[in-house]
Amino acid sequence: MSTGRFVDLGRVIFCAASILGIFSTQPVLAGQQDAGIVGSVRDESGAVLPGVTVTVTGPALQVPSVVTVTDHRGDYRITPLPIGTYTIQYTLQGFEVARHEGVRLTVGFTAKIDVAMKVGALEETVTVSGSSPVVDTRSTTATTQLTRETIELLPTSRNGIVSILAQAPGVRTLRDVGGSSLNQVPTYRVFGQAGEAYSTLEGVQTSSLQASSGQANYWDYTALEEASVRTIGNSAEVPSRGANLNAVVKSGSNEPHGITSYNYTSPDLQSDNLDAKLRAAGLNAGSGISSRYSISSDLGGRIVRDKLWFYAAARRQTDDNIPLNTFMPDGTTPAVAKELSWYNTEKISYQMSRSNRFVGFYQYNHKYDTSTLGQFVPWQYRGGLMTPSKTSKIEWQRVYGNRLVTSFQYGFWTYDSIYWSFSPRDVPPSFDQVTQMNGGPQTTIGQRPHNPRHHYKGAVNLFEPDLWHGNHEFKFGFDYTDNWFGRQYPKLGSDLQFEGAYSSYLYNYRLIYQNGAPFQIEIWNNPAYAKVVTHYLGTYVTDGWNIGRRLTLNLGIRFAHDNGFVPESCVEAADPPGNIAFPATCYQKQQFNVWNTFAPRLHAVWDLSGDGRTLIKGGWGRFDHQRQQVPELDSADAQVRTTVTYRWRDLNGNRNYDPGEVNLNTNGPDFLSQSGGSNTVPIGSELEPKSDELSLSLERELRQNFGLRVSGIYSRYRNVYRTVNLLRLYNTYNLPVTNTDPGPDGVRGNADDPGVSYTYWEYATALAGRSYELFARVNDPKADQKYTSVDVALFKRMSQNWQLLTSYSATKRNVPIMSSTLTGQTASANLEFNGNVESGPLNPNAEINESDQEWEYSAKVSGVYVLPHQILVSGNFELRSGYPWARQVRFTGGRTIPNFTMNVEPIGARRLPSNTQLDLRVEKTFKVISGQKVAVRANVFNALNSNTVLDVNRLSGPSFQLPTAIIPPRIVEFGVSYQF
Numbered sequence: 016m017s018t019g020r021f022v023d024l025g026r027v028i029f030c031a032a033s034i035l036g037i038f039s040t041q042p043v044l045a046g047q048q049d050a051g052i053v054g055s056v057r058d059e060s061g062a063v064l065p066g067v068t069v070t071v072t073g074p075a076l077q078v079p080s081v082v083t084v085t086d087h088r089g090d091y092r093i094t095p096l097p098i099g100t101y102t103i104q105y106t107l108q109g110f111e112v113a114r115h116e117g118v119r120l121t122v123g124f125t126a127k128i129d130v131a132m133k134v135g136a137l138e139e140t141v142t143v144s145g146s147s148p149v150v151d152t153r154s155t156t157a158t159t160q161l162t163r164e165t166i167e168l169l170p171t172s173r174n175g176i177v178s179i180l181a182q183a184p185g186v187r188t189l190r191d192v193g194g195s196s197l198n199q200v201p202t203y204r205v206f207g208q209a210g211e212a213y214s215t216l217e218g219v220q221t222s223s224l225q226a227s228s229g230q231a232n233y234w235d236y237t238a239l240e241e242a243s244v245r246t247i248g249n250s251a252e253v254p255s256r257g258a259n260l261n262a263v264v265k266s267g268s269n270e271p272h273g274i275t276s277y278n279y280t281s282p283d284l285q286s287d288n289l290d291a292k293l294r295a296a297g298l299n300a301g302s303g304i305s306s307r308y309s310i311s312s313d314l315g316g317r318i319v320r321d322k323l324w325f326y327a328a329a330r331r332q333t334d335d336n337i338p339l340n341t342f343m344p345d346g347t348t349p350a351v352a353k354e355l356s357w358y359n360t361e362k363i364s365y366q367m368s369r370s371n372r373f374v375g376f377y378q379y380n381h382k383y384d385t386s387t388l389g390q391f392v393p394w395q396y397r398g399g400l401m402t403p404s405k406t407s408k409i410e411w412q413r414v415y416g417n418r419l420v421t422s423f424q425y426g427f428w429t430y431d432s433i434y435w436s437f438s439p440r441d442v443p444p445s446f447d448q449v450t451q452m453n454g455g456p457q458t459t460i461g462q463r464p465h466n467p468r469h470h471y472k473g474a475v476n477l478f479e480p481d482l483w484h485g486n487h488e489f490k491f492g493f494d495y496t497d498n499w500f501g502r503q504y505p506k507l508g509s510d511l512q513f514e515g516a517y518s519s520y521l522y523n524y525r526l527i528y529q530n531g532a533p534f535q536i537e538i539w540n541n542p543a544y545a546k547v548v549t550h551y552l553g554t555y556v557t558d559g560w561n562i563g564r565r566l567t568l569n570l571g572i573r574f575a576h577d578n579g580f581v582p583e584s585c586v587e588a589a590d591p592p593g594n595i596a597f598p599a600t601c602y603q604k605q606q607f608n609v610w611n612t613f614a615p616r617l618h619a620v621w622d623l624s625g626d627g628r629t630l631i632k633g634g635w636g637r638f639d640h641q642r643q644q645v646p647e648l649d650s651a652d653a654q655v656r657t658t659v660t661y662r663w664r665d666l667n668g669n670r671n672y673d674p675g676e677v678n679l680n681t682n683g684p685d686f687l688s689q690s691g692g693s694n695t696v697p698i699g700s701e702l703e704p705k706s707d708e709l710s711l712s713l714e715r716e717l718r719q720n721f722g723l724r725v726s727g728i729y730s731r732y733r734n735v736y737r738t739v740n741l742l743r744l745y746n747t748y749n750l751p752v753t754n755t756d757p758g759p760d761g762v763r764g765n766a767d768d769p770g771v772s773y774t775y776w777e778y779a780t781a782l783a784g785r786s787y788e789l790f791a792r793v794n795d796p797k798a799d800q801k802y803t804s805v806d807v808a809l810f811k812r813m814s815q816n817w818q819l820l821t822s823y824s825a826t827k828r829n830v831p832i833m834s835s836t837l838t839g840q841t842a843s844a845n846l847e848f849n850g851n852v853e854s855g856p857l858n859p860n861a862e863i864n865e866s867d868q869e870w871e872y873s874a875k876v877s878g879v880y881v882l883p884h885q886i887l888v889s890g891n892f893e894l895r896s897g898y899p900w901a902r903q904v905r906f907t908g909g910r911t912i913p914n915f916t917m918n919v920e921p922i923g924a925r926r927l928p929s930n931t932q933l934d935l936r937v938e939k940t941f942k943v944i945s946g947q948k949v950a951v952r953a954n955v956f957n958a959l960n961s962n963t964v965l966d967v968n969r970l971s972g973p974s975f976q977l978p979t980a981i982i983p984p985r986i987v988e989f990g991v992s993y994q995f
Contacts, residue, residue: 051094063089075099184822210850211257219426251571267324398436657692897927
């Protein structure tokens with residue numbers, strides 16, 4: 016069945032499931048994205064009060080109220096509850112009524128609220144307002160909660176995951192100035208480590224199983240009710256050690272509500288941040304915008320009061336931008352890269368009975384991205400992709416009394432793409448290794464990736480009081496994903512187009528030049544129908560063991576069955592000239608080692624003062640790596656895009672390949688190498704990479720709604736991969752190729768030559784040819800990594816007209832061998848967001864100046880203040896360290912390795928400058944009629960007009976240190992919204 020048919024069927028199922036269920040008469044609500052309230056009730060003397068009726072009401076409930084009674088110790092517990100704001104009332108004959116108003120529950124947060132009741136009549140009421148705790152006395156996870164106030168009131172670009180993670184302490188993500196990263200793959204790292212992220216939207220896993228984890232993770236930021244970012248001490252419910260991002264979409268309610276917003280900016284509202292220093296570095300024009308706007312609208316309400324709620328949203332964004340230093344063919348007119356994204360979201364909540372609830376959800380994103388255009392890709396060769404992505408689910412939750420809760424969910428996530436190019440069809444793909452200029456269509460033209468994932472999950476929560484010296488909250492759960500992925504290059508019509516651009520490949524090769532001279536040719540295996548499969552089953556048991564009133568042990572263990580393989584397949588011969596290297600053949604199934612592992616998590620919370628305000632949290636956790644489809648599996652797929660590289664002589668000087676110019680024998684004198692595919696195998700005994708994390712935190716509620724967290728984290732990542740050639744081992748690289756360093760300009764014999772020589776190592780000609788290539792991933796203890804971090808965060812929830820989040824984080828990285836993707840000819844800072852599961856290949860060349868022993872840090876401040884007359888001001892500020900790097904030189908002269916790019920100085924010998932960004936907002940709200948309001952706002956992004964260089968060309972030569980990315984200039988955006 017096709018992906019599209021799966022999604023269409025899923026939407027039908029969601030609608031049908033909203034009117035199906037199992038009836039029950041238990042008087043407790045099951046909530047979406049659980050939170051809870053616990054506490055104890057005593058009289059003024061401190062004596063416990065059993066039998067107190069505790070009643071919770073709030074607009075997030077689909078029942079009038081939730082009621083419980085304190086036990087013989089005066090304790091009460093109300094969970095699960097939907098996120099939202101609540102009123103809690105405590106009543107007991109002979110005592111005054113106690114009421115707590117404005118209790119805010121965020122995703123996964125358990126609020127501890129202890130109450131002292133005074134003797135008096137029931138008619139008398141003591142009310143406490145805005146008393147929400149800000150420290151969680153049960154959880155040991157370091158969590159940044161981003162409530163709707165934070166999401167709506169801060170001057171962010173509302174750019175999905177990037178805008179969310181930009182607020183979280185310890186997290187580094189893309190620089191975004193007013194939406195400048197609209198369609199970039201969301202990438203990020205937490206406390207120095209990239210990849211291994213686990214992102215869920217409405218509980219459905221959306222993080223990809225690729226190096227950066229961010230592919231097709233485009234969420235409608237305006238549709239979010241709340242998000243949480245967990246960075247330390249994740250429980251056994253979470254499979255991996257990276258950032259755990261969990262977002263909840265808005266829901267309907269008994270009262271209709273909605274908001275429509277429009278934001279707009281133009282080139283006239285953008286500054287110029289290109290100064291004399293940047294012009295001297297080689298930039299003739301900065302980045303900018305041609306057109307940028309966003310329009311969104313949502314509506315929620317009821318179909319049946321307290322029974323059936325709905326929510327729907329739509330959004331459209333454009334960002335037609337001007338890439339840095341990029342021009343039209345006339346050399347003076349700035350080139351424009353068109354960017355477009357739109358969303359639609361639907362959610363339905365059905366409270367079938369007081370203890371049975373169903374939630375159906377669907378979100379669609381369409382992305383049009385001119386991703387291939389820049390100072391090294393001329394306008395006439397521009398290209399990009401269109402990506403539709405879809406996330407959907409149906410969830411059933413049921414509560415049995417006060418002690419047992421069950422939830423089951425089916426989710427579906429998928430994305431597909433069409434890669435296109437405007438390049439003329441008579442120009443073949445090319446790349447110059449010295450000038451780094453690209454010509455012709457990008458190498459990905461015609462690609463059709465597919466990535467459907469079915470996600471099943473379930474959990475049972477069981478509360479057992481007075482068991483084994485305390486109260487226990489057990490959770491038993493599972494999640495299973497059936498997932499396949501393939502970057503396919505199907506045989507399509509040569510003139511196939513998408514919106515005016517060619518969307519099929521025509522050439523089956525790319526020409527490689529060195530400073531304009533013909534040098535090599537890369538030949539591909541098109542058509543190719545890549546497909547790799549992962550079946551992942553995770554099961555877990557956790558126990559929140561509360562001993563007395565001050566100690567909570569959070570114990571857990573996770574079992575994971577991780578099965579990855581390449582299915583058997585047959586393929587036709589590749590298009591010429593690839594038909595020699597890739598003849599028609601069939602391939603057997605490639606089975607990787609099936610991992611069956613246990614990962615324990617042991618954490619504790621100690622309430623120092625006993626009042627829930629000062630807590631020590633810490634512990635140890637093991638996190639097993641979840642096998643990646645890219646690069647782990649697809650590198651062994653014979654149908655993945657595979658490249659064979661040969662020497663090329665342009666005999667007729669027409670700057671194109673012609674038959675007879677290359678000896679295509681893969682064991683002949685012109686053959687140099689093959690990347691992946693049929694020459695790569697699983698060895699069947701590869702160990703699963705693992706991360707061990709130790710953490711210790713102090714959390715303190717300084718005052719009402721105001722908290723502090725200080726944390727220290729140490730983690731060790733082991734069983735890191737390196738790729739080895741099983742037929743050409745480490746010790747066969749024993750022939751030195753020595754070159755003098757030409758200096759930064761790449762030209763020998765002038766003043767900038769440092770006067771030193773460097774050596775790389777090649778193998779004997781007897782080991783050349785494809786018959787001596789058989790690659791596999793192995794674990795190398797020399798590549799194990801260590802990270803040591805400190806983190807300080809100060810946070811205040813919105814109250815008394817202001818909110819604040821500020822943090823400082825620093826990490827010492829100990830990475831002995833960097834990944835080869837970070838040190839080759841296309842090395843860039845963005846690649847450092849890729850995962851750390853893989854280091855450089857297992858040969859001596861990958862160990863030359865490849866150790867990263869540097870610090871990185873970031874400081875963040877965000878806040879909101881509401882002035883009189885409903886005028887709001889807010890701001891975001893971030894300072895982050897620049898990335899360490901090293902100058903590179905492309906050396907030549909070898910026979911079996913004719914050229915090699917290496918670092919000629921240690922990583923950290925150079926460092927990109929620290930960079931800052933300040934975003935500001937001022938907003939005025941006007942009340943129209945009861946329950947309706949209009950807000951007008953102005954956002955100033957990069958208010959200081961910073962122009963810090965974010966990345967440079969690292970390769971010695973004419974473009975050395977040429978900035979390839981700077982912070983986009985200051986821009987003013989105006990917006991208006993209507994809300995009811």
